[in-house]
Structure formats: structure tokens, C-alpha cells
Amino acid sequence: MTEEIIIAGFGGQGVLSMGKILAYSGMMQDQEVSWMPSYGPEMRGGTANVTVILSDQRISSPILNQYDTAILLNQQSIDKFEKSVKPGGTIIYDGNGIIRHPERKDVNIYRIDAADEASKLGLSKTFNMIVLGGYLKIKPIVEFENVIEGLKQSLPERHHHLIPENEKAINRGMEIITQTHSA
Amino acid sequence: MLRMKKELKLMKGNEAVAEAAIRVGADGYFGYPITPQSEVLEYLMAEKPYERTGMVVLQAESEVAAINMVYGGAGCGKMVMTSSSSPGISLKQEGISYIAGAELPCLIVNVVRGGPGLGTIQPSQSDYFQAVKGGGHGDYKLLVLAPASVQEMADFTTLGFELAFKYRNPVMILSDGAIGQMMEKVELPEQKPRRTEEQIREQCPWATLGKPKNRERNIITSLELDSLKQEQVNLRIQAKYERMKKEEVRYEEIMCDDAEYILIAFGTSARISQKALQLGREKGIKVGLLRPITLFPFPEEAIAKLSQKVKGMLVVEMNAGQMIEDVRLSVCNRTKVEHFGRFGGIIPSPTEVLHALEQKLIGG
16 A cells, blocks of 8 residues: 655645644554655745655655645645646545636545634634545545544644544544545 | 554654764764754754753854864764755865864765755755765765665764764765655664763774873874875875775665666665656566665775666766766766756656656667
């Protein structure tokens, strides 16, 4: 099993930390993992993206141009990465503020309105965990308890009291993700 | 079900260097911030090793100051290091030449970014020549290690100090922004205590730790005005480099046994080339990968041996063609050697590498 993922959105949406939690979760499950962020001026207020790879084999390139899954959280990311998903692969996107939706016919497309849901729950900071929940529903590559363990590992101890609400957000994400196109 | 057994951490390459330095028992780190290497200093400052092991961490007023602090610490037999990224490493070159001339051990980490000048903050391998061929003035060499993973960033910190003391020579870890910034699993070494002053006196009889009555004073200098004596210095350090060539060559071969084509790449380019190799093998192309781990000493013999049986070699680098010169010297025209590179902070994709192989060697 190898899962090659790109997560892309605005800086501040929690793109990098979502990738980090996913990488930690894979590590808890004894998988090989890599987490390669875009770094640099584009992170500050602009777009941010991270490539995460989970595999049961040694990972070759941590940097890719074709992905099994793209999690795209703003219009720019859809425009940039929709074409980079492998045929038969998966696109997950947040519908908030999207004018041009993903159009590919040869990939599976899922929509998750995580931004709306986060504000409904009054937990805007758990936006990325709602998205992560949606992803794990579609691709259950790491077990739930390892995700929670991954959360614990990646959060400093002073933030551990936030784990229950993150757990709630993950569960909510699993409920609200919907498929909009089947390859 | 939790299946993780070993104590593993998920860390950035830069952080792995910092943590490994604390654990190997380093005495001092002197640095100055620069992207994409700043996490080394940041991690050390947050971790406060001066409370854990007594290791000194100091943000100097400049790169020049930092390398000269390293020079001073090394002269006392201390296990000291610095890190920076390309423009900062250029600033350190005078100090590095002095340290090589004075025959002192130290570790220098270069997390390379694109140049020339201030260039870009994105990853590059354009400092190969600077690291391997000198950089500073005079006939000297660094022992250069090229990590291709976060694990190797940690491992080579330990190994780098070991080799620096073995040869009394500066060792450079030539990394890049991608390996510095990415996170992977890493198994860290056990915490070692720092050496005591008695141990340093015993292991480094050349160190300037105060003159006891029973010996002549130790002098640390790179200046020798008598040319005959200076020539002896040159001969001695050249003999050291020859010994490195015999004892320290390290490289990795992947699927080279039946290969008709060989990719040669180090660091991040080697990781990308390994993926290109997988894609190539899926298409039925018999391609292998040779990854130099030491850039000096260079795996000349292994490359020469492969050159006798393959149809061609593609050197993949994130620069305009630097290591290819050492490959060509090793190959001596026995097979075709081509170059593929992207620069300016662009990381080539695995498919680009495969296309280059098909176009430059297989099709041509």
C-alpha cells in the first residue's frame, strides 16, 4: 500500500498541521511516512500545500507531480492540482467560495463543506479536522485510534484538552462528506 | 491497534541534525539564522541543551563570527559545529579554509538553497563545487556527506563528528532545503555524555587546553612562513585525503545488477531518481541508481566498474552540471554520460527524470 496525497489551501487553514497529523497517524501504525511542505513567502497569507506519503515500503521521492488523492481547500488549489491526480484517483474539495468546481471525469470527486460545518459547530479551528474526517471516511488507511494517537503526538501537551473537540470534528467530517462524481 | 515498536520521532531534517548533535555529546553550536536552515538554531534554542548536557548554543552576530567561534572551540578539542545555507556558507569560507589549514575537527551543515547571490530560498544542489572542490582558498578538501533522508541527517551528524576527529579535518553535511524542511520518521541515537576535559586531553593531545610542564606548547595556526615547512603541511594533509579515498568512500546501489542505464544522483535528486527508476522499471527499462553518499571521497571505482557494462549514465542534479564532472572523470569515456538538471529552486519531478533518460540516452 502506498498513498500519495497533496493537501492544498490557504495559509492558516491548517493544511500543514492536517498533513502532520496524518503523517503521525501513519507512523503510529508502523507505516513509512513523509511530509514535504511548500515553504517560503507563498505561505504567508497565500497558498500553502503539503505532500504526504504513507506507505508500507520505503518511500522513494517525497516530492511528486502525480497524486492518488488531492485535498483541495480553495479555488487556486483546484485550478493548480486538479490535473495532477492520477486517473482513478480521488479529489476531495471544500465547496466554500468555489466558482469552478472540479470537472475531471476519470477521478472520484467528493465534496465536503467543512468551512460551513466548522462555523455551524462554532469550532472554526477544527476545520482541518473535519476535512481529515472526510478523507478517512473515503480512505480508511489509518485506524481511528491511531489518528487520535497521532493528534496527541503532534499537539503540545498544553493543547491536549482540545483533543475531544477535534475527535468530534473528525467524526462530523465522516458524516458530511458526499460523492459528487464517480469515475 | 498500536503497532509501533521502536521509539521513533517525526522530525524535520533540520531538527534531526540539532537533536542528534545534542545526543552525540556535542560541546557547542554557533550559528546565524537563514532560510531554509533556521530550524537547526531554533530547535536548539527551544530545547536548551545547555540545561540537558551543558552544550553551548549561541546565535553569533554573523556567519563569519560563527565559523570563527567554531575555529576557537575546535582548537580546544571541543566537538563543535555550525550550520547555514548557501549565502551564509559562502561567508564562512575563509574560516573553513583556516580550520582545514590548522587541521581541526568540526562539523559544518549546508542546507543548500538556489544561487548565485541571495538566489532563492527553495532547494538546490548548486553548492556541489563549493563543498567538494574547496570553496575557500588553498589546497584543501572537506569530507562531504550527502544525506538523502531525515534519518541520514541524524546519522551523518554522528558520523560527521566521528570522521572529523578521525582525520582532524572539517566535515560538511551537504543537504538541501527539501531534506531540511521535510518530516520523516527518525530513530535517534542514545544520549551520550559530553567528554570530560581529561578525556579531551587524552584524545586530542594537540588541543590548546593550557600547557602542562612536561611538554612543549601546542600551537593552532594555519600560518607557516617557511615554504619548506608549509610544503610539509600540504603533503601531510594530502596524505590524509588519500587515506579518506581509501577508507571512507560510501555509496548506495539500487537495482544496478542487471541495469543497462544508470542514474547517478545524491540527496534529494537521488530520492526523485529512485521514483523515476520505479516508473522506468514498470515500463520495462532496465535502469539502476547509484547514489554517492560521500561526495568527497567520490565513489570513482564503483562508477568506473558500472561504466564498463552499461549503455549510458544520466547524472541528475539540481544544478547546471557539477557532479557530472566527477562522474566523467571516473568513466573516462567508457560509456555515454549525460546530465539532467533543474535549478533556481525547482525540484524536478520523477517523470521529468524518466523523460530525460528516454530522450538523452535511450532514444539517442
